[in-house]
Amino acid sequence: MELNGFLAAAEELLAVPSTADRPAELRRAVELVLDFVGPGFQVAWFESSGVPSALVHHGPERRDFRVVLNAHLDVVPAAPEQFQPRRDGDRLYARGAQDMKITALAQALAFRETAATLPYPLALQLVADEEVGGRDGTRYQLEQGVTGEFVVIGEHSKLDIVADSKGVAHVRLHATGHSGHGAYPWLGDNALLKLGRTIERVTERYPVPVEEAWRTTVNLARIETPNRAFNQIPAEAEAWLDIRFPTEDTDWAGADAERITAHLAAFCEPGVTVAVDHVDPPHHADHDRPEIAHLRDAAREEGYGGEFLYKHGAGDGRFYSARGIPAVAFGVGGHGQHGPHEYAEISTIAPYHRALVDFLHRLAR
Numbered sequence: 001m002e003l004n005g006f007l008a009a010a011e012e013l014l015a016v017p018s019t020a021d022r023p024a025e026l027r028r029a030v031e032l033v034l035d036f037v038g039p040g041f042q043v044a045w046f047e048s049s050g051v052p053s054a055l056v057h058h059g060p061e062r063r064d065f066r067v068v069l070n071a072h073l074d075v076v077p078a079a080p081e082q083f084q085p086r087r088d089g090d091r092l093y094a095r096g097a098q099d100m101k102i103t104a105l106a107q108a109l110a111f112r113e114t115a116a117t118l119p120y121p122l123a124l125q126l127v128a129d130e131e132v133g134g135r136d137g138t139r140y141q142l143e144q145g146v147t148g149e150f151v152v153i154g155e156h157s158k159l160d161i162v163a164d165s166k167g168v169a170h171v172r173l174h175a176t177g178h179s180g181h182g183a184y185p186w187l188g189d190n191a192l193l194k195l196g197r198t199i200e201r202v203t204e205r206y207p208v209p210v211e212e213a214w215r216t217t218v219n220l221a222r223i224e225t226p227n228r229a230f231n232q233i234p235a236e237a238e239a240w241l242d243i244r245f246p247t248e249d250t251d252w253a254g255a256d257a258e259r260i261t262a263h264l265a266a267f268c269e270p271g272v273t274v275a276v277d278h279v280d281p282p283h284h285a286d287h288d289r290p291e292i293a294h295l296r297d298a299a300r301e302e303g304y305g306g307e308f309l310y311k312h313g314a315g316d317g318r319f320y321s322a323r324g325i326p327a328v329a330f331g332v333g334g335h336g337q338h339g340p341h342e343y344a345e346i347s348t349i350a351p352y353h354r355a356l357v358d359f360l361h362r363l364a365r
Contacts, residue, residue: 001109001349001350001353001354003346003349003350006105006106006109006349007087007092007346007349009032009036009105010085010092010101010102010105011085011092011094012032013029013032013033013036013073013096013101013104013105014083014085014092014094014095014096014097014101014102015083015084015085015094016028016029016032016083017075017078017080017083017095018073018074018075018096018128019074019075019076019077020074020129020131020132021077023050023051023052026051026052026073026074026128026129027052027128029073029074029101029128030052030053030054030073030126030128033071033073033104033105033108033126034054034056034126036105036108036109036112037056037108037111037112037124038112040058040116041056041057041058041115042056042057042058042059042060042061043055043056044056044061044063046137046140046141046144048135048136048137048140049136050136051128051129051136051137051140052128053125053126053127053128053129053136053137053138053140053141054125054126055123055124055125055126055141055146056111056115056123056124056125056126057115057121057122057123057124058115058116058121058122059121062121063144063145063146063147064121064146064147064148065120065121065122065123065147065148065149066120066121066122066148066149066150066363067120067122067123067148067149067150067151067152067291067360067363068122068123068124068125068146068148068150068151068152069107069110069111069122069123069124069125069151069152069154069356070125070127070138070151070152070153070154070316070327071100071103071104071107071108071124071125071126071127071153071154072100072104072126072127072128072129072130072131072134072137072138072316073096073101073104073126073127073128074127074128074129074130074131074132075095075096075099075101075131076095076131076338078095078340078342079340082094082095082340082342083095085097087346088343090345090346090347091334091343091344091345091346092343092344092346093341093342093343094342094343095342096342097334097342097343097344098156098332098333098334098335098336098337098342098343098344099155099156099334099337099338099342100154100155100156100331102332102334102344102349103154103155103156103331103332103352104126104154106154106332106349106352106353106356107124107152107154107356108124109353110353110356110357110360111124113357114357114360114361118360118361118363118364119364120363120364122360123146123148125138125141125146127141127316130315130316134315134316134319137316138316138319138320139316139319142319142320142323147323147325148320148325149325149326150289150291150325150326150327151317151320151325151326151327151328152295152327152328152329152330152356152359153315153316153317153327153328153329153330154329154330154331155311155315155329155330155331156329156331156332156333156334156337156344157309157329157330157331157333158304158331158332158333158334158345158348159299159302159304159305159306159330159331159332159333159348159351159352159355160299160304160305160306160307160308160309160330161292161295161296161299161306161307161308161309161328161329161330162308162309162310162311162315162317162328162329162330163284163285163286163287163292163308163328164246164247164282164283164284164285164308164310164311165282165283165310165311165312165313165314165315165317165318165329166244166245166246166282166311166312166313166314167244167245167246167247167252167253167279167280167281167282167283167314167318168242168243168244168245168279168280168314169241169243169245169252169260169276169278169279169280170240170241170242170243170276170277170278170279171240171241171243171260171264171274171275171276171277172238172239172240172241172274172275172277173195173198173199173238173239173241173264173268173272173273173274173275174236174237174238174272174273174275175191175192175194175195175198175236175237175238175239175269175271175272175273176191176235176236176271177189177190177191177194177233177234177235177236177271178233178235179227179232179233179234179235180232180233181231181232181233182229182230182231182232182233183231185233187233188233188235189233189235189271190233190234191225191234191235191236191237191271192223192225192227192234192237194237194269194270194271194272195223195237195238195239195269195272197269198239198267198268198269198272199220199223199239201267202218202241202264202267203218203220205267206218206243212312214246214248214310215246215249216243216244216245216246216249216251216252217243217244217245217312218241218242218243219241219242219243219244220239220240220241221240221241221242222238222239222240223237223238223239223240224237224238224239225237225238244312244313244314245282246282246310247282247284251263253281253282254281255279256279257276257278257279260274260276260279261274261275261276280314280318280322281318281321281322282318282321283314283315283317283318283320283321283327284321285317285321285326285327285328286326287308289326291326291363292326292328294359294362294363295328295330295355295359297362298355298356298358298359298362299330299355301355301358302351302352302354302355303351304351304355309329311329315329317329330356331352332344332345332348332349332352333345333347333348334348
């Protein structure tokens, strides 16, 4: 890797404000990476709900691969100055530096250098909607027949291996009562109080951890009522729950919306109903797979531990995992994702690239 040239290309990519509300910039980010990959490869474009994505490979047209390198190029919104990349020592600051444009470009470089010579089919999958759910990128390509035997997703990990990520359920609790004058609460039925008691039961079962814990968590994201008067008893109220759950929690893992609705209904006061907006399963890959062993060995050759990390946030690996396709996250180092001081550690870029290339060659032996 010629690092200075790579960083110049990375800074151009980081300057693109590729947020969900800017579809033209999403496409521009994908096109920049395709330009970086260069000619001589097959490129298949996809589009779903206005979101572009691309699949790159060498040789005849196909949609089945031994390995898929998956990278998302969308980012969460940020102040304009975060789209002006700057270097400070070992840190490259910008929105998307850690999450995950730097790794995406390193994957593109590894693909460019190896895809034409490997004895198995390799794909580079570029998507642009992971930050808003991944349904129009990775999931859509899977629905169109794209598949692989093993997937490396370039989420940041500092050359450790993420083989487990939590599933996610977004749930609304809706409470109804009946209104009345606030001075006579015994004459009404306060929907907010019913909702509050329900939430208390849920959080007693799933308390907020005081430190990192690999178990099911519930975040109360919003609570509201249409009531706008001090002296009126609220007749309606709604709460939003963001629920994250690991594979080990059998109440949640493998559950569909109907089963989750029934599970949460047991916590509800009369007059409180459950609506599941969506549910995505946890992501898990067998730690003993030979591909994972090769990836860990490649990381260790570069002086990194290649340890297993457990991610509490959901990622696109869940779409592969749901189809029985093993996927892991493996990326560069950094800090501050989604924050005002996000950065990638420059010193991890070249080792990451070498480890990825080494891994791809190990699979060919």
